[in-house]
Amino acid sequence: MSECARAIYPGSFDPVTLGHLDLVRRAARIFDGGLVVAVLRNTTKSPLFSPEERREMFAAALADEGIGGVRVISFEGLLVDVARREGAKIILRGLRAVSDFEFELQMAMMNRRLAPGIETVFLTPGEDVSFISSRLVREIARLGGDVSGLVPRAALARLVERFGPAAAGE
Numbered sequence: 001m002s003e004c005a006r007a008i009y010p011g012s013f014d015p016v017t018l019g020h021l022d023l024v025r026r027a028a029r030i031f032d033g034g035l036v037v038a039v040l041r042n043t044t045k046s047p048l049f050s051p052e053e054r055r056e057m058f059a060a061a062l063a064d065e066g067i068g069g070v071r072v073i074s075f076e077g078l079l080v081d082v083a084r085r086e087g088a089k090i091i092l093r094g095l096r097a098v099s100d101f102e103f104e105l106q107m108a109m110m111n112r113r114l115a116p117g118i119e120t121v122f123l124t125p126g127e128d129v130s131f132i133s134s135r136l137v138r139e140i141a142r143l144g145g146d147v148s149g150l151v152p153r154a155a156l157a158r159l160v161e162r163f164g165p166a167a168a169g170e
């Protein structure tokens with residue numbers, strides 16, 4: 001790894017989960033040039049939370065956990081353009097299971113075609129959080145299930161605002 005490597009960690013983060021935080025913690029130990037979390041604004045997935053809410057939840061979770069040296073931005077347009085603007089030569093993505101691999105490989109190849117100087121690096125989350133996905137968190141909270149233990153405090157508070165105390169198991 002080159003000196004002072006900076007990485008960008010893009011995603012929808014709708015909402016941030018303990019899996020995302022686990023990955024950031026691991027990455028912060030590796031990328032000594034800093035880590036930029038980049039929240040996608042114009043997602044086609046009709047997100048539950050606005051880009052600003054998603055950005056705020058991630059930033060609050062990092063502050064609560066005392067994870068420093070990580071900036072949280074929101075972006076639209078091509079990821080590689082944001083990576084260049086931020087001076088990041090590495091795109092960080094999490095790989096939870098084989099099912100993630102096909103899409104991730106395709107994206108990594110496409111991003112390399114667009115920006116040959118930028119490499120995608122995959123990290124695997126801890127096995128205690130590798131079953132968590134934002135999609136399932138949204139679905140469970142929407143259906144009245146308990147998502148505490150799956151998301152950081154800041155995200156849980158927003159989910160309770162949206163769906164009521166059942167989201168926190170109350």
Ligand code: PNS
Binds near residue numbers: 010078
């Ligand atoms: O959390 P997600 O939804 O899996 O993240 C997907 C994300 C944000 C990484 C991807 O949709 C993305 O990079 N979008 C920005 C637009 C772009 O650059 N598209 C070409 C990717 S090959």
